[in-house]
Amino acid sequence: MSQVKYYYDPDTLSYRKIEHKKSKKFRNVALMFIGAAILGFLGLLLLLNTNLVNTPKELSLQRELHNYEFQFELLNKKMEQMEQVLANIEDRDNNIYRLYFEANPIPEEQRRAGFGGVNRYKSLEGFNNSDMIIDATKRLEIIQKQMVIQSKSLDEITKLAEEKEKFLEAIPAIQPISNEDLTRMASGYGWRSDPFTKVRKMHWGMDFTSPRGTPIYASGNGTVTRADASSTGYGKHIRIDHGYGYLTLYAHLSKYNVTAGQKVKRGDLIGFVGSTGRSEAPHLHYEVWKDGDRINPINFYYGNLSALEFENLLKHATQENQSLD
Template sequence: MSKVKYYYDSDTQSYRKIERRKGRRIGIVMLSILGSFLAGFLLLVIYLNIPQIVTPKEKALKRELQNMELQYGLLNKKMNQIQNVLANIEDRDNNIYRVYFEANPIPEEQRRAGFGGINRYKDLEGFDNSKLIIETSKRMDILTKQLVVQSKSLDEIAELAKEKESLLASVPAIQPVKNEDLSRIASGYGWRTDPFTKVRKFHHGMDFSAPRGTPVYATGNGRVERADNRATGYGNHIRVDHGYGYTSLYAHLYKYNVRIGQRVQRGDIIGYVGSTGRSQGPHLHYEIFKDDQRINPINFYYGNLSPEEFDKVLEKAQQENQSLD
């Protein structure tokens, strides 16, 4: 219940009750509403013209987002570096390693092949940084695939290297009699005079004249295929199967130092110079076969002769003289 207010009327010298006017009451209400509206409008203008108020949680999320963008940027820089290194390896793989081991290069389309089919990155769409995330993910996937291709290629190169190492160790590559033990190189590969018939005849090997009992060395890794005297004219002889289509033959031996089936290494003593079979004096008759065809042994002494020594051997081997067998 509202309080009744009075005022003193000096004319009547009495207190009279204050009567409230309806119009004034309505004006006060309207004025209050207008004041509230103006205050709200002013607050809205102020809010729109001052920096947005950020909560601590929003600040933390913003910092996390900035850190993520920074990390993605650094990741892309690292991928650029890796891509450059990988490109260098790919170039050496195709133009050095595979050329050396006589292997076909990997086609560029195989190295750069992408990913077909469904959209692999659909779950990454719809975010503020979707483009950055999707592009980085694509680069990472492609780089991973290229690394897998290159890794398989290097595995293949490693196998080829093992095979090449075995080939290089097996190919006959040294002189079967040491230079210090030689009396002379009696005859080379080619047309020579037969010591018994005096007729020109093709000589399929090289004759190394040396004293009886001089060591004879295996010229490459392999397995002794024969060690007998059952081949016409060769007398006591040894055949070593080197693999890869190569076979070496050592004839007119005094005696053997190996047995059939034995594995030998390049430089092992396998026998001793003699004059058994169709021979006119102590010497080693040496032949090389490639795919069952006799070839000139002069091309296979790179393993233990200097260029000067090889030139001397070549000069003597080319002289058309009389052979010793």
């Protein structure tokens, strides 16, 4: 029950009852409700813009954002691991693989270079974490570029390895007659006395004395280019092209075990010792050619001689005696 209010009337010198109009009551009630509604709306806006109250959708988005941040941290750690592994591979590539195969190392600037030109990351700008996203994207692209460069480098190293393996197999690296079958090393490369004219002249190969029919072996991989007796002085002889500018010649044979055009490998039996052509006694005259010039074969026996055997061979090869052809 509402209280009755009075006011003092000086004209009548008495208290009179205050009468309220109904329209005024309705207005006051309406203003109260409007004020309450405004305050409630403002309060709701305030709450919605703070962390005190979140809608289910906002809570879901927050959880999703935290998950993305966690995944981003994992991505950064994985990129760090990738960078460490790549750095290790690059170090071995430059300082071991490329050094071994005598290839120029890849400059550090080339491996670490970024991407110039237009702004590649404009679409990533304008977000709360734009700097972090752009930095990670740059790192990832540089890692991708490093991997491409390293992949190409390893492809090159593989080709160099295959080529070097072929090269090492092709070089005339063994003595064409085994020491078990060798009587003696009769004459070496250099100025020698001719057995027929007794005149001092250049002897372009090495003479290995062995009984007639002693096996002769290819000193390196290659292709037989000649197996005939149509070259003056050599008698029955074989020539093998080893590639890389190397050629070997085996002269004064008694018979062949190969034909022209045949491919041979180091250690294959190619013929037998004889004394055909301009020869004083059964022996093998052996020559090594490089880029069209005859060179000293003494430098090409590292494949099947011990240090002591090579020292003994070198001693006899340097003696200026009489050759056998």
